[in-house]
Every structure is written in C-alpha cells, then in structure tokens.
Amino acid sequence: MAEMNELEEHQIREYVTSQTAPGSADQVTLVQKVGRRRVARRKYDLYDVWMSSGKRWWVITNMTNLYSQDDFKSLEQAFTYHLGLNAVLHEQFKVQPAEEQNEHVGKSWRRYAGAIEAMVTAEEAEDFQAVGIRCRESLLALVRDNIDAPWVRVHGEKPQVANAKAWLGIFANSLTANSKPRAYLKSLGEKTWDLTVWLQHYVDASEVDAEIVLGATQELLRTFTLLRVGHEEQVEERCPKCDSYQVVKESSGLIEQEGHFGTLLYDECASCGWRSEEKFDQWSRERLQRLIDYKTGTWSPPRKSMEDFEVTASDESPQE
Structure with a gap:
C-alpha cells in the first residue's frame, strides 16, 4: 500500500462523494492508495475506494476519474482504459x-x-x-x-x-x-x-x-x-514552512460559533502539513435556507423554519 497523507485522502473522499450521489446514504468508508504510475512523463496516483453499500471504485488522477470495480475487475484494466480516455480527450483538445x-x-x-x-x-x-x-x-x-x-x-x-x-x-x-x-x-x-x-x-x-x-x-x-x-493571476502562494506551492484552500463542515452558523476557512500545505490560522466564515440566512431546502429535498422530511434545522457538524459546544 502506498503512503497517503490526510489531505490527499480528504480530497479523494470529497471527489468520490461529489461524483457518485451527493447527499445519499452511500458514503465513503475507506480510501486506500494502491500505487503510482508514470507514463510518458505524466504521473498518475491510483486509489481503491470503498463505499458503505459495499460498492468499490478505482480512482485515478491526472485527469481524475473514477471507475466502478463492477465494470473494471482489475486495476490494470481500469488504468489502461484511463490512459486511452486521456488520449481521446487530448485529440479533442486540438x-x-x-x-x-x-x-x-x-x-x-x-x-x-x-x-x-x-x-x-x-x-x-x-x-x-x-x-x-x-x-x-x-x-x-x-x-x-x-x-x-x-x-x-x-x-x-x-x-x-x-x-x-x-x-x-x-x-x-x-x-x-x-x-x-x-x-x-x-x-x-x-x-x-x-x-x-x-x-x-x-x-x-x-x-x-x-x-x-x-x-x-x-x-x-x-x-x-x-x-x-x-x-x-496573482503569484501562487507558497507554504511559509517548507516553501512548497502545494497550498490549498480548505474548510470545515458547517458549525455553530457564538450563535451563528458558518465554516472555518484555512490554508493547508499538502507537502508538509502546515496549516494556517482558521477564520470563521459566517453564512447568511439565505445561504443556510438553501442548504435546508437541499437537505429536505433529498432525504429529510420538509422543514419550514430555521429552528427545525439540525447541523450534524455542530454537536460540540460553540467555540469561544
């Protein structure tokens, strides 16, 4: 099994969730990095992703795509198809x-x-x-x-x-x-x-x-x-700890802080793990209502007011 840091795992989880069924009961339960390949000077990272339903996906980067293991029984088969797909897209790009x-x-x-x-x-x-x-x-x-x-x-x-x-x-x-x-x-x-x-x-x-x-x-x-x-564009931001360009914008789940809902925003370095100070991004009432409408329209009974809304990511007490 290849090494994988927490940020890398988080990005693959988020990608699979966004591509399969956002908001569904079928969630990512395990991400395993199973290798890295280099073909024609291009690097590809390979992942085996398990879902709570038992379904499994191959995820291959550069350009990132996922392939059902029901259709592609072996990683080699999926990787070969991935290379072919990239070649076709490259021709279309012309x-x-x-x-x-x-x-x-x-x-x-x-x-x-x-x-x-x-x-x-x-x-x-x-x-x-x-x-x-x-x-x-x-x-x-x-x-x-x-x-x-x-x-x-x-x-x-x-x-x-x-x-x-x-x-x-x-x-x-x-x-x-x-x-x-x-x-x-x-x-x-x-x-x-x-x-x-x-x-x-x-x-x-x-x-x-x-x-x-x-x-x-x-x-x-x-x-x-x-x-x-x-x-x-502005000059790319570099990590103050290791000088890497692999600094990405991250955010927490929805939380409650001092009576307000929002997310914590921060920068994180994928190379050394450095993390900046968190800044609270307060959500407007309209933005929260859109989330409620989305949630209730997907798997929850209709809720008519903000008081009925439950935020699973804010079970902890508000941060001071």
Whole structure:
C-alpha cells in the first residue's frame, strides 16, 4: 500500500462523494492508495475506494476519474482504459480549447480548428498548403484580437497589423518579466509565422510538413494562453514552512460559533502539513435556507423554519 497523507485522502473522499450521489446514504468508508504510475512523463496516483453499500471504485488522477470495480475487475484494466480516455480527450483538445484558451484565443483557435479540419481531408500538395494558410490566418487573428488590449505595451510607432512577427514580439515583451520565457515566445512566434508562410507557398508540401506547422501553431497558441493567464493571476502562494506551492484552500463542515452558523476557512500545505490560522466564515440566512431546502429535498422530511434545522457538524459546544 502506498503512503497517503490526510489531505490527499480528504480530497479523494470529497471527489468520490461529489461524483457518485451527493447527499445519499452511500458514503465513503475507506480510501486506500494502491500505487503510482508514470507514463510518458505524466504521473498518475491510483486509489481503491470503498463505499458503505459495499460498492468499490478505482480512482485515478491526472485527469481524475473514477471507475466502478463492477465494470473494471482489475486495476490494470481500469488504468489502461484511463490512459486511452486521456488520449481521446487530448485529440479533442486540438480542436476544442479549454475554457481559459477560449477566453484568450477564441477566434484564433476557431481558425486553427479550420486548419485541423482541412488536414483531415487533405490528399494533395495544395491541400497541405491550405493548412498553412489556415494556420497563418490563425496567427493574424491572434494579433488583431490583442493589439489594443490594455496589457500591450508599445514603445514607439505601432507596426502594421499584418506584421505578425513584430506584434508577437511586442506581446512577448508585454507578458513576460523573465528573459527566458520572453526569448522563447519571441522565437516561437517568429519561427511559427515563417513556417506558415513557407507551407503556404511550398508546392511540394506533404502531410509531414502540414503536421509540423499544425504542431507549431498549437504550441504558440498554448504558450500565449499560459502567459496571458499568468499575467492576470496573482503569484501562487507558497507554504511559509517548507516553501512548497502545494497550498490549498480548505474548510470545515458547517458549525455553530457564538450563535451563528458558518465554516472555518484555512490554508493547508499538502507537502508538509502546515496549516494556517482558521477564520470563521459566517453564512447568511439565505445561504443556510438553501442548504435546508437541499437537505429536505433529498432525504429529510420538509422543514419550514430555521429552528427545525439540525447541523450534524455542530454537536460540540460553540467555540469561544
């Protein structure tokens, strides 16, 4: 059996509860970490989860999913299916961007999706050239959508819109404070643009040529998105004890404190177990009523007032 800390166990319990039947009588009774695998530089944690009904689940991370042991008798069978599912989702991701990508490169990605579709039916050299045209259009869309963005810093005269290489360099300067990522995005932008133009005019274009340009364009859009997201987000919080980035927000169950209902909020480090001071988050009457309505609509008889509400997590006396 592999080692597992309390926070890790809690997260798996919460995940299984949220995915099976929230509020049902069937509860998680045991979580066992049964291994860790590494495939193609990706790490997967494997868990055996027991329910009070006797049902058991395999839970596999990265991306986390669960599989009934009635359907997958062995862990190896579930893990193989999990890898296959991830591969399928990865292929879909080529033309279906994640939410943050759609926000920052939506129009560019739609044109890139057109390049993918063109590649599916491509047979002749001119078809592969058309893939290059679509990729080039994708980069131009990226420029048009961002040249007037508030985060863009232009020193001197603005380049023409069609000068994608110059604009991608400006984006790199505007989005990165570190010289290494800045140089990488600049180089990636210049080389990807040159590849799209080359493929567009290459009369002997082949499938391999088109795949190279597709891959380069996708990587540019992905890198740009990562830098855009990072530019907007605050610096990740680090543990004051061990300096780890694995600090997560946690909360207690619903409790009563000084006559008020709410939860205790705190930060916890998954690496060393450090825990911050707790802060009481008082719930509004409306929020409590929504919880009552949910509870009563699931397994309890209807209750009409706040006085009828019983909080199982607050059996202890209120904290001073």
